[in-house]
Amino acid sequence: MNLQRIMALVKMELKKLIREPAYLFLMLLFPAVLTLAFGIAFGDPALGMDFSVLTPGLISYACIFIIMTVAMSFTEQREQGLLKRINVTPMTSGEFIGSHMISNMFIAILQVVIVLVMALFFGFRPLSDVVGFILAFLIIALFSLCSVGLGLITATIAKSAGAATGISFIFILPQMFFGTFIPITDTTRIIAMFLPSYYVVDALASIFGGAPLTSENLLIDFGVISIVSVAIIIIGIQLFKKYGNK
Amino acid sequence: MSSKSNIKDKPQKPEDIFDPNNNSAIIIKDLVKQFEDVTAVNGLNLEIKKGELFGLLGPNGAGKTTTINVLCGLLKPTKGTAIVGGYDVRKNLKKVKELIGVCPQEPAVFKFLNARENIELFGNLHAMPKKKIKERTDKLLELLDLTEASKRKTKGYSGGMRRKLNMIIALISDPEIAFLDEPTVGMDPRVRRSTWEFIGSLKNQNKTVILTTHYIEEAEALSDRVGIIDYGELIALGSPKELMEKYESKNLEEVFMKITGRRIVEGI
Ligand SMILES: Nc1ncnc2c1ncn2[C@@H]1O[C@H](COP(=O)(O)OP(=O)(O)O)[C@@H](O)[C@H]1O
Ligand SMILES: [Mg+2]
Numbered sequence: 001m002n003l004q005r006i007m008a009l010v011k012m013e014l015k016k017l018i019r020e021p022a023y024l025f026l027m028l029l030f031p032a033v034l035t036l037a038f039g040i041a042f043g044d045p046a047l048g049m050d051f052s053v054l055t056p057g058l059i060s061y062a063c064i065f066i067i068m069t070v071a072m073s074f075t076e077q078r079e080q081g082l083l084k085r086i087n088v089t090p091m092t093s094g095e096f097i098g099s100h101m102i103s104n105m106f107i108a109i110l111q112v113v114i115v116l117v118m119a120l121f122f123g124f125r126p127l128s129d130v131v132g133f134i135l136a137f138l139i140i141a142l143f144s145l146c147s148v149g150l151g152l153i154t155a156t157i158a159k160s161a162g163a164a165t166g167i168s169f170i171f172i173l174p175q176m177f178f179g180t181f182i183p184i185t186d187t188t189r190i191i192a193m194f195l196p197s198y199y200v201v202d203a204l205a206s207i208f209g210g211a212p213l214t215s216e217n218l219l220i221d222f223g224v225i226s227i228v229s230v231a232i233i234i235i236g237i238q239l240f241k242k243y244g245n246k
Numbered sequence: 247m248s249s250k251s252n253i254k255d256k257p258q259k260p261e262d263i264f265d266p267n268n269n270s271a272i273i274i275k276d277l278v279k280q281f282e283d284v285t286a287v288n289g290l291n292l293e294i295k296k297g298e299l300f301g302l303l304g305p306n307g308a309g310k311t312t313t314i315n316v317l318c319g320l321l322k323p324t325k326g327t328a329i330v331g332g333y334d335v336r337k338n339l340k341k342v343k344e345l346i347g348v349c350p351q352e353p354a355v356f357k358f359l360n361a362r363e364n365i366e367l368f369g370n371l372h373a374m375p376k377k378k379i380k381e382r383t384d385k386l387l388e389l390l391d392l393t394e395a396s397k398r399k400t401k402g403y404s405g406g407m408r409r410k411l412n413m414i415i416a417l418i419s420d421p422e423i424a425f426l427d428e429p430t431v432g433m434d435p436r437v438r439r440s441t442w443e444f445i446g447s448l449k450n451q452n453k454t455v456i457l458t459t460h461y462i463e464e465a466e467a468l469s470d471r472v473g474i475i476d477y478g479e480l481i482a483l484g485s486p487k488e489l490m491e492k493y494e495s496k497n498l499e500e501v502f503m504k505i506t507g508r509r510i511v512e513g514i
Contacts (some may be wrong), residue, residue, distance in 0.1 A: 002371050002373050005255065005370060005373060007370075007373050008366075008513030009367075009371075011367075012356065012363075012367055015358065015359060015363070016358050019358040019399075020358050079354050080354055080357075081350055081353075081354030082354050082355075082356065084320055084347070084354070085350060085354040085368075085415070087319075087320060088318045088319065088320065088343060088346065088348045088370065089343060089368060089371040089372055089419075090340065090343045090344050090372060090373065091371050142378055148380065162265050174354050191434075210404070243500075
C-alpha cells in the first residue's frame with residue numbers, strides 16, 4: 001500500500017466532484033435540495049412527518065446515489081482509456097479500489113453533514129450524544145462501501161456510461177422505495193428487510209431518537225450493515241476485476 | 247549495434263535472439279495473441295536492445311497496438327513469452343510496470359483536470375518524489391510547448407494538444423523503456439516535426455523507445471532499426487538504410503511494397 005498513490009486518486013475524484021456538474025449535482029446539491037424541499041413541504045409536525053422521521057431517510061437516500069456516480073465514474077474512465085492507463089502504472093488494484101472507497105466515504109460523510117445541518121435548521125433536534133454521532137457517521141461510512149460495491153457491479157454489467165445510469169436504478173429504486181423515508185407498511189417491511197438501507201434508516205432513527213447505543217436492536221442493525229456492506233464490496237471488486245476492467 | 251545478419255525475412259527462431267549478456271530491453275519469443283476470430287500477433291520473435299529507438303512499422307490492423315499491449319501487461323499472450331527489462335510480463339508484471347511508460351494510441355487524459363494536474367497525478371501514481379514531479383512536469387511542458395495551456399482544463403484542448411499531453415504523461419516517470427503508440431497521428435506537420443525532435447532526444451538519454459507508426463517518414467527519420475509487421479508477422483527487420491539497400495528501394499514504403507505487393511497506407 002502506497003499512500004501517495006491512493007491520495008493522488010482520492011484528490012482527483014474530489015476534484016471531479018467539484019468540477020463535473022453531474023457529480024456535483026448528484027452528490028451534494030441533490031441531497032441539499034431534497035432536504036430543503038421536504039423542509040418546506042413537511043416541516044410542519046402537524047403533518048406527521050417531522051424531521052426526526054425524515055432525516056435518517058434523507059441521509060441514506062443520498063448515500064444510495066453513490067451507486068450511480070461510482071458506476072458512471074468507472075464506465076467513463078473505462079471508455080476513455082483511463083483505467084488502462086492507470087493499469088500500466090505500478091498502482092495495485094488494492095490501492096486503486098481503496099482510493100475509491102476512501103473518496104466515497106468522504107463524500108457520504110459530507111452528505112450527512114449537509115443533510116444534518118439543514119435538518120437542524122428546519123427544527124430537527126437529535127437526542128444523541130457525541131458517541132451516537134460518531135456511530136452514525138461510522139454506519140454511513142460502512143453503507144457507502146455497500147454503494148461502492150453495487151456501483152462496481154453496475155459498471156461491470158454496463159457497456160457505457162449512459163447505460164450505467166439506467167442500470168444503477170435496479171439497485172437504487174428498491175432501496176429508495178422500501179428502505180428510506182417512505183413509510184413502511186407490514187407488507188413492504190418484508191421486502192425492506194432484504195435491503196441494507198432499511199437497517200441504516202432504522203439504526204439512524206434509533207441513534208437520533210436517543211436510544212441507548214448498546215440496545216439489541218441497534219447492535220443487530222450494525223451487524224447486518226457491516227456484514228452486507230463488506231460482502232457486497234468484495235463481490236463488486238471481484239466481479240469488476242474479472243469482467244469489468246476490460 | 248545492429249549487424250547485417252539482423253536482417254531477416256522470416257520470423258527468427260528463439261535461439262537466434264536469446265541474449266546472455268542482458269543487453270536487451272525487450273525479448274519477444276514466439277508471441278501469439280489471438281482474439282476470438284482474429285490472430286492479431288502471429289508468432290512474433292523480436293529483440294530490442296537497450297538504448298535503441300525501435301520503430302514498429304505496419305499498416306492499420308497489422309498488430310502493432312496488440313504487441314504493445316502484451317508488452318505492457320494489458321493483454322495476456324495466447325502463446326509465447328515477452329520479457330521486458332529482464333522481467334517476464336506473465337510472472338513479474340509489477341516490476342515491468344516500474345520500468346515502463348506507455349503512450350496509448352487513443353489519448354487518455356482526465357477532462358476535468360488541467361494538463362499539469364494530469365501529469366502530476368500520474369507522477370504520483372509512479373510514487374515519484376514531489377520535487378522531481380514538479381521539475382519534470384515543468385521541463386516536459388516546456389519542451390512540448392504546452393506550458394501556456396497547462397493551467398486550462400483539457401476539455402477544451404485541440405487534438406494535437408491532447409496528443410502532446412498524452413505523451414508527456416507517458417514520460418513523466420522518466421521510464422527506462424517507453425512505448426509510444428502512434429504518438430503523432432493527427433498532429434499538424436509543424437507540430438509533428440517538433441514532436442519527432444523531442445522523441446529523437448530521448449535516445450540521447452539512453453532510453454529505449456518503441457515507437458509504432460504507419461508513417462513511413464516517421465519510422466525512417468527516427469528509428470535505429472525498424473521491424474515491419476503485416477498480419478501479425480514480422481516481415482522485415484533492420485536499420486532503414488539496410489532494408490532499403492537489401493530491397494533496392496528508395497524508402498520503406500517501397501520495401502513494404504516489394505515484400506507484400508501492397509502499400510502501407512492505403513488510399514494514397
Ligand atoms: N480487443 C480486440 N478484440 C478483437 N479483435 C481485436 C482486438 N484488438 C485488436 N483486434 C484485431 O487485431 C488486429 C490487430 O489490431 P491492432 O493491434 O490494433 O493493429 P495496429 O495497431 O497495427 O493497427 C486487427 O485485425 C484488430 O481488428
Ligand atoms: Mg494501433
